[in-house]
Amino acid sequence: MTRSKPALNLCVTVLSGAIALTPAAAFAGGEPVSTPPFFPPAPPAFFPPVVPTTPAAPAAPAAGDSSSETAAAATKTASSAGTRAIVSQINAGFTVCRSVPVREYWVDCFAERLDQVAKDIAQDGDYAEARAIIEDASRKLAQVAQSNASRSIPRARLAASAGAAPINARPLTPVATEAVAATAQTAAAILEEAETTLLRSAAASAQRQAHFQQIAAAVGSNKVLLRSL
Incomplete structure (x- = not known):
């Protein structure tokens, strides 16, 4: 496999049009400011062979906009x-994280996504338990990242391209x-624990079973990849 440029500059687009990493200090009040380039201490060992177009984070729907996927995910029934909206958002978030060639960011990226x-799932109704399980997995992943935080690599934000929001x-x-x-x-x-909990939760309700099975499969879809790192 042919590698990209020998030194990864997190301020430039990674793999042409894919995900760029911008040091957190590069944003003040939501606006990009000039910042010196950051070079990781060592080049990453993994580059995804194909990087899809970066999916944007789902925007909050306008009032009454029931046609958006986010609005669909927020429904109580x-x-x-x-279910398709939730699964799509999980898959899109994981795709973003896997596109980051600096693997040190992956765990917290999964947590944040x-x-x-x-947050886009209704707090009550049929999906409430799925929301709680996903929230719990996110919190645990974030704790893992915090407990093993690097002292030499800075915190960073994801951007579709250098200088983008x-x-x-x-x-x-x-x-x-x-x-x-x-x-x-x-x-x-x-992730496996969250997948199993979702499946067990669904078993008690025939109405939710098929929906929770799909959500569980999406949540657990990266287990094999993570175990190979």
Whole structure:
């Protein structure tokens, strides 16, 4: 496989049009400001062979806009559209995280993306338990990143291109390079636990079963990848 440029500058677009990482200090009040380029201490060992177009984070729907996927996910009654919206948002978030070539950011990226998914699900109704399970997984993943935070790699935000507005709601905390493999194993276990809990939760309700099975499959879809790191 042909590698990209030998030194990864997180202020430039990674792999031509994919995800760029911008140091958190580069944004003040939501606006990009001039900042010196940051070079990681060592080039990452993994580059995705194909990086899809970066999906934007779902925007909050306008009042009465029931046609948007986010609005569908926020409904209280389980439906094909609502479940599809949740699954799509989970998959899109994981795709964004996997497109980041600096693997030290992956665990907290998964945490932040799942947190956004949970926030877009109604707090009560048929999806309430799914929201709570996804929220719990997000919190546990964030704790793993914080407990193993790197002392040399800065926190960063994801952006579709250099200078673009950040995708994620908060800066991501990278884990120490020597902790990448161990934290990936822990993250895989957290996702597996969430997947299992979703499936058990669905078993008690025939109405929710098919919906929760799809959500569970999306949540657990990156276990094998994480365990291979």
